[in-house]
Amino acid sequence: MILFIVHYPHVRCFMPDFHTDYDFSTTMLKVRDDLMILPIAVGWRPDLTIDQGVRILEIPWKYLKQEIKDIGSYLLVLRLERRRLIRVGGLGKVMFEKGSYIYVGSAMRNLRARIGRHGQRRKKMHWHIDYLTQVAHGFLSIPIRSSQRRECEIAQALSSIMKSGPLGFGSSDCHCFTHLFWNEGNPLEMEAFHNVLERFMMRRP
Numbered sequence: 549m550i551l552f553i554v555h556y557p558h559v560r561c562f563m564p565d566f567h568t569d570y571d572f573s574t575t576m577l578k579v580r581d582d583l584m585i586l587p588i589a590v591g592w593r594p595d596l597t598i599d600q601g602v603r604i605l606e607i608p609w610k611y612l613k614q615e616i617k618d619i620g621s622y623l624l625v626l627r628l629e630r631r632r633l634i635r636v637g638g639l640g641k642v643m644f645e646k647g648s649y650i651y652v653g654s655a656m657r658n659l660r661a662r663i664g665r666h667g668q669r670r671k672k673m674h675w676h677i678d679y680l681t682q683v684a685h686g687f688l689s690i691p692i693r694s695s696q697r698r699e700c701e702i703a704q705a706l707s708s709i710m711k712s713g714p715l716g717f718g719s720s721d722c723h724c725f726t727h728l729f730w731n732e733g734n735p736l737e738m739e740a741f742h743n744v745l746e747r748f749m750m751r752r753p
């Protein structure tokens with residue numbers, strides 16, 4: 549049996565974080581008929597007694613079966629320590645300001661392998677982002693799994709909270725201005741950035 553305790557009473561359903569912990573989520577899906585999986589929500593009073601009783605939460609298995617797959621979108625968070633001119637394949641030489649960069653991509657198969665490839669410095673240059681991952685620091689990947697291709701929607705959302713990178717960067721196959729965004733500061737410290745993540749990762753079934 550697995551017991552999940554959600555310390556917040558106003559919750560409707562429970563889902564594993566399949567974006568971040570893919571192995572745990574696929575395992576949970578696989579063993580769901582062999583184990584009792586019991587998510588409950590509890591509310592606490594200030595004196596640490598239970599407030600509104602205990603509620604058993606629904607698990608949207610049908611939705612999870614459809615969404616827990618190794619496909620979807622990803623963000624790459626990178627940092628440039630100084631302003632520099634970088635040759636980016638067909639885009640030619642582009643000036644990049646010092647700061648943090650977020651790239652949005654997607655892989656509608658083998659998402660993990662794609663992200664793993666981006667993390668390698670030595671590789672054959674293929675995508676625009678390869679020219680940046682080669683010289684940037686602080687590589688961090690954030691998978692946003694989904695059965696639908698959402699990279700352009702995510703790019704749209706990021707464009708409203710960050711500055712746009714070069715025209716056509718990673719967006720040769722779509723109508724977006726760019727799939728690269730930048731900021732002087734660290735986006736991981738921006739509330740607006742976490743709101744965007746939440747919007748795409750915590751989609752309601």
Ligand SMILES: [Zn+2]
Pocket residue numbers: 699700703719722723724727
């Ligand atoms: Zn796009």
